[in-house]
Amino acid sequence: MATGGRRRGRAFILIALILILLLVLAWAVVRFFAPNQLPTAPGETSAPPTPVEEMTSIVISVQPISRGLEFNETNVTTIPYPKKDLVEGAFITDIQEVLGKRAKFDIEARTPITMTMLVDPTTKNSPAAFQIPPGQVAITIPVSKLSSVAYGLEPGDHVNVIVSLLLVDIDPGFQSKLPNNTGVVVAPGPSGEGGPTTISASVSKTDSLSGRTELDPTLGQPIYVIPSEPQRPRLVSQTLIQDAIVLRLGDFTSTSQQQAQTAAQQQPTPAPATGQAQQPAEAPKPDTVTLIVTPQDAVTLNYLMLAGGRLNLVMRSAGDSQRIATEPVTLQFILDQYNIPNPAKLPYGLEPRLDQFPNTIPAFPSTGSTFTATPQ
Structure with a gap:
């Protein structure tokens, strides 16, 4: 009995030692072989840690x-931007560099602000x-609906200018x-029998125009x-x-006028009365266009x-900057270029x-008869 008890005691001690060794081995594996240092299976690569x-x-x-409006806390703000993608000097990172400055031109919402968009309010x-390139000037010309592409021009558009002139012959002297x-x-001399005698020549104007002498082909006589x-x-x-380049359509507005217009646009408009549709106010059509040209063109x-x-x-x-030489257009150019003949003088013609x-052409032109067209 005593011998059997001692054998069981040794067995328990041996099992305890084995368990302790296993725990020590597990701790060593965790301590010295961390998950990021464990060898991977063949063909596998460990995922790199995600950089911040x-x-x-x-x-x-x-x-x-x-x-012309001033930048303030209500119309500009800052947003996060990857530092590695930021080009030095491209965007403004300090909002204090913007506050108090004025907009050089119209800026849309959610547009990054650059130094080229700013105007110092103290500048004269x-x-x-600031929108005129060096070496060029701005000049304003009058326009109408037909001479301004039906009011379709916008600031920044590129245009050609066509001129039309009426030429006449004049006396050089x-x-x-x-x-x-x-x-x-x-x-000079006596003006008539018994009349006074003049000592100088006199000129009396007539209503006739100066003409020329031609030989009549039928009579063979010279005629005037x-x-x-x-x-x-x-x-x-x-x-x-x-x-x-089109700089502006219509009149320029001062900074105070622009601020007043912006404030008026931000005011809520009263709701129209029941049953009445609110008609939007039509903007006045511009009668002038300011162009950016060379000083000589101005x-x-x-x-x-x-x-x-x-x-x-x-x-x-858009984007077309090439210059194409054009031919001056006269009546002779149109007849020659488009093969328009000079109508022959015929022994018959149209009546009436x-x-x-005519200013207007009727739907059914009449030759003077009593026939009238009835609308269908």
Whole structure:
């Protein structure tokens, strides 16, 4: 009995020692072979730890900002931005560099603010002056619906300027339009039998125009031909300026006027009365366009406006900066270029006669009969 008890005691001690050794071995594995240091199976790679991305902040607009308005806490803020993607000097990271400055041009909402968008309020220049490239100037010309692409122009558009002129022949000495008027010169001497004697020649003006002598082909006699009407001007059109930039449509507004307009837009509009639809107010159409051109082109435009030339703007394709030489257009050019013949003088014609184009053309033109068209 005693021998059996001692054998069981040794067995318990041996089992306890084995358990202790297993615990020590497990602790050693955990301690010296961490999960990120354990060898991986063949063909497997351990996933690298996710790096923490360093962030900075940039200043953006939180609402549309009109040109000339002041930046403040209500229209700009800061947002996080990856520091590795930030190009030095591209965006503004300190909002204090923006507050108090003014917008050089219109800025949309959620637009990162850059130094090129800022105007120092202490500067003496107009905000529009910062939009004019060095070496160029801005000049304003009058426009209408037809000369401004049906009011489709916007600031920043590129345009060509076409000029149309009416040319006439003038007398080089008198600098007056031809033909000259004629007059009768009375030589000095007695004016008639028993009349006074003049010592100098006198000139009396007549209402007839100066003409020319031609040989009549039928009679074979010289005849004196005078014009039946004053001289008709000759029309010519040509491209004057290419790739001018539109700076502004209509009048410029001061900073105080822009602030007042913005405040009025932010005010809630009263609801229309029941059964009445509110009609939106139509914006006035601009009657002027300010263009950015070279100084020489500005002088040319100034001369043509004073001389009465007709200016017409045509819109260019976005991104198109090429210059294409054009031919001046006259009546002869149109007839030759588009193969329009000069109608022959025939021994017959249409009735009724047509001396000019009518303002409106009826749906069923009549030749003077009593037939009237009935609307269907």
